[in-house]
Amino acid sequence: MTNTNPYKFLQGGGEMGKLIRSIDWSQTAIGDVATWPAELKIATGIMLSTPFPMYIAWGKEYIQLYNDGYRPILGATKHPQAMGISTRETFAEIWHIIESMFDGVMDGQAVGFPNFMLPLDRNGYVEECFFDFSYSPISDEDGNIGGVLVTVIEITEKVKTLADLQQAKQDLETAKGETEGQRDQLKRFFMEAPAAICVTNGPEFVFELINPLYQQFFPERQILGKPVLDALPEIRGPVYDILKGVYNDDKTFEGNELLIPLARYDGGPMEDRYFNFIYQPRHNSIGKVDGILVFAFEVTDMVNAKKELEKEKDKFKLAILAAELGTFDMDMTKGTMEWDDRCRELFGIDHEEIVTYEKDFLQGLHPDDKERVIKVIERVFNRSESNGFYDVEYRTIGVADKKVRWLRAKGQAYFDNEDKPYRFIGSVLEVTDKKQEELRKNDFITMVSHELKTPLSALSGYVQMLHLQAAKNMDTFAGSILGKVGQQVKKMTGIINGFLNISQIEAGKIPLNKRKFAFADLVNEIIEAYTIIAPDHSITNHIYEPIIIHADYDRLEQVLLNLLNNAVKYSPNGKKIDITSKVTGEMLRVSVKDEGLGIEPSDVKKLFDRFFRVDNHHTKAIPGFGIGLYLCSEIIRLHEGRIWVESEIGSGSTFIFELPIMDSTEYLPK
Template structure:
């Protein structure tokens, strides 16, 4: 049987192991809970926390095993620590040349399966391993491997904490030894306190007179040396409210040591109310006859440590609840190896079963063909160039064949000493939204198509009526017919606009460009509303001639839409003002009203397709939420911009700005 090779820095590794003072110590519940949890997670009867000593492996915690140690030559863990960054997993030791004739395999223990995560401390020394053992062949899944690594980190955390506790305990014992020196000479005591790297103070008498305090304690109090000789209550009224004198008097009277860990305190510090966490202790100082002559006050400021831990715990809990409530999937990709880790929800969205392994390649293969290459290249670019990732794409489920639309967002998290860089993020199901958008597009297309036929007929009838009115010399009827014909033309243009919604979404729109004066659009709108909207107070303020190169009808469509909205969302007697000004190299048209206004939360989305403000004021106002979207697309295709400024209850200013033409008006234009 080949023995495990020693590690390259064996002497340093053994020194690191012994620095924890863990060998041959009694069992501890914290460690036993971890081995019990490891056994349950990995479905193995045995789980061990093993430390590899010079000639043996010793078990700090053993779940399902009575043996406390074995010879190092027989140790599986001695092999594991030679690859401190990897899990050593032996599916069948009876077929593994390293272990097939090992007494632990051939003997009563009958080890067949072994998996061990090296226990690597903060210095990089592999102390031993957290391992699980079974007498039958076994294989860990990705979740079990991940959980075993997490538990191993918990073992190291507990070791480090235990080490720090021992160090603190040793420090406390050292402080007690110093107290013995203080009994002889108070002057020597004050010198020791002054040079101790811990906040310390000396109190004497029932009133806890401050005999001395070092600079660290004075800084913690927010005081200076003027408090020396003062009673605690008079010198520190801020802390007196926290009842410290009562506790110190109990220590003084009974001669019993008192301490608190991570005690929360809120008090005035240099004139400001601040929050602190302290590990503090009150130690009675006794004479040779056992009587107490003073109290040593020691304190360690752990505010930053505690607040950081609380912040991390709170952030983790909030993130967990947010992900759970939003039914988000989570995922991560190793930036070097592209190893892919996915939550159960992510697996579900890709059509995998919860206990199935899912690789990056298998996930990409479920993306529909039209998006697959783009997603793959975008991920690679995001990792290489440290960019954010936000994409919507379609997936065909592996097992259920179901088509789902998802939105994936992610970012790159830099590597550190313990792990490689990770590209990770979330995945959300947007299938319903995509289906709603498709249904809306289909509905608009269907309705618009059905409107074409009656409109064509109506235009024919109006043409006949107009011709007869001209023959009869009936000027009013001819004029009304002409205006009605114009409205029918505009309605037909609107219907065409509805039919173009899908193409607009794809970035396609047709413009019949010509050079015209923006005032012509203003006059046409004024003529329109002078007949169709008698009840509104509408004021048009024309500007100097400003030439535009664009589609006049569509520009008029935008203005009329803005005015109609201003009237629709105003009070019983709408007041609307339309102005035109020159703004740099652009013509700026603004429609102002004194209507109900728009909530600030809705303004960023007001020009989005199918978006409607939902509140009690607009509940009875009809609309599809596409008018402003079409207006935005028309103006942007002219190279311009749209916007709105609004305040609820005071009204709104909708505006559009389009570039001025560098060409003169074509006299032969329509």
């Protein structure tokens, strides 16, 4: 089986992009990629498209995603297992330090620190690591926060270099009063120091000494022995004023990421370059300033990286605004529910007060959808049934404008260690135009189907009359032909009824005639009837316990007949079909297993879509319109159940559905 990536935002990203695409996110607290909120998808796409170190910690569990630029920060022991697990686990040794920062960001408090030290165990031992970083909230257009965006540049080596520089500075101060021999030693130290160092002399700041690293700032420019304005005339202005201030006021100046336009070569183009530096007054034997010591480190690449990250953040914010989604956030711990302006608009709310679940959400639902949506949410809050995933369509009636709108809502509930929901976050999108178009199509299908049924009924009657006449005349040939015509009329009637069922289900016009019955009775009746239809197949019924359900007998009969019919059609060489019924929790689980062709993995997700048919050389000769499984899924959905398929090419398929059950003790044998 070949993995494919249907999500454009997961494209690229190098090695970490491949790793992210290989993970089954449905098994993590983030949930399946298809359910990710827009802000997470956009943040992930931005992260994978940039070479700069970025890292996402999503949700209350702070589930981690990161890019190739961030990968080296994890060292040899934390990668690749860090991908898709909680920050608490990956950075357990420093969680007591950063936990409050993460929690603060989730409350809307962005943080950032330069030169921040963290003791990390990332290579089999604890080492002091230094970072310039910021923790920023990942929020939707209304500021609802779903996770933390970490932009970080490791500066451990730079900090060590600066520490060496500071040590060099201290050594320099100690060496001031030493002999000429000590001066020579100090000069050698300067020349070998791991930082860029120069010494200027007098009020004109003549370059008295420069080390190789300082010279690298200006390749091929002759600056030694020249006054600073002759050697570097482009610094005239703020930088030169700083030098004069240090010299005249005898005060050290420390610059951080200071912009200094400089040319690298004589006559070369001016470049915006950034430096961290220290201007330290140098004193003569009587304590008077006679020059300046300069310790410098170019940070142009680091500053440009930060600017690029800021641009990416701005793109992220614009993308969120363009999505036109309404967002909601229920905090069960605090007992609050927050809606953005778009969500309020979609529910037709005109007040400025705090919204509530009872007053605003439930009251805003269309009466015909309210009970169904409540049950969907109840399942969302049951982790074992839904894993917190929320995806539903419903109508709202605006309180102020009385306008009916169709909405598609998607979200995720988060659970504590006791599987109790503490947060429910999601978004809503208006799909009114789409639903109205579907309803118009359904009305058209219904009208055409009804119009076709009338002449088809007359044709069926005429065929029956001719069949009787042929029997009376003992015309066996005509009787045989008319029998085949009658079979085709029945097939056409079934097709039309299928279309009618589709339009009626989607219009919400099919009521369920529910009653209590023993499920085994239904299965046995179907098998008995189907044995006549498919005598070449062996149908086995496995019932593990007596089960009573409250359901529509005829509709479930339609589901089972459809699944059996498919098992026969797509099992030309397979003779065995197994039907299994058993209780799983509070649900009845029914499976229909065949030994047929099997289904390609790429087709499994679309199998229950309306009008979808598997298209390959094995199935072209098998008749059908692709509506049977769609009808089955809708009937099961109306029963508050679910249906799915498990299949392997060449080994057959197993169709499974679940339904709520009654108390099975009511049907125990006396």
